[in-house]
Amino acid sequence: MNPLRIYVLLISVFLGIYAHSQTKSNDSVPVKNPKHQLFIGVDLLNPVAGFFADKKNYSSFIAYKIKNRWLAIAEVGYEKNIYNKNNWNINAKGVFGEIGINYILTNNYEKSGEGFYIGGRFGYSPFKQNVKKYPLKGMNPEGQIQIIGEGSLPEANVSSGWLEAVTGAKVQIGNSPFYIDFMVRPKFLLFSSKQKNVDNLVIPGYGKDKGSANISLFWGISYKLF
Template structure:
């Protein structure tokens, strides 16, 4: 009889366990799409007469630490040096990912990231004028020779390592910057000339090395949330 009474007793939940469960802090991470513009390229044309360009940026939060990222842009750059004047113009696309190394607390959504991109550019080059090198300029420097040669159908691709940060200024608006270190994978050059500036890649240093910088303002479009239990 005693055994039957014990079997009919309902299991009880300790109040201490409920209090511990209720005391565990819970936050909700927002997931969605962030879109914006590179202010560095957008404003450069106001003070640099040899440059016009724009770059649109976007990223999508894939999970807690990883973001899918892409940049789409167009550039028109005139290069002037002691020997020649040339112009490069075209469009480019970069795609890859960012890894957020910053551990946010509660409602913070800041990012300190390192990432990787694969870039592709389609562009044209125009040689406007050049000077023939004269090792013995006894009669002075030779005048620039007009060229007006245009080379179409050029392309280049590269891989770049990106490091940067994004800080939430106010609701859904972020300001950030990044630095890119790039190396060329392919480079279709015009015959008898070189690609001195590649849209999206920037100037070419030592043949295949390039650097880049951007300063962006982006807007976050939240799509859904995930609960995170803070240990």
């Protein structure tokens, strides 16, 4: 996705949330602030996008306010995806998990838990990879490297881990216990266990394509238990 579009979308969402929170703060009645808060939520963006793409991704999370502006986060999910370009055809599927923290930047978090936040996550995925096709390269009579054939590998268990930064916002839907969550999540690959030195081109929870950095969006809904 074009980074400019991501940040334009992010700024638009943040401005809407800010206006919404200002309206609520003017109309609100002082109440006792809860010491702890617990949210459960699900991603809506990826399941909807899955109707139009090879990527099938489903995830949920739990967030617990441990102290003041700090929340502990745990996320679990499942993804199935395909990498099919540049003479490669790889299928990958498996679970992924992430743990981390959020720090709320705005002040209206005390009553409702909503506001802008930043955070970090450590992610890990043990998954199955099936390399259906990969290019075999050799040297032609002119001394140039070129593709001379193709090979394949059986399904194998591999894994990858990554770090990610989080910038997001949470806004309450009216006075209900439901909230809209939006996040932009740059990700940085830390390590991978590989099959016969083949790069993991599809990693559940991280993304696809070769590279040490990626970026994803999260748009979902959460429910405040207390």
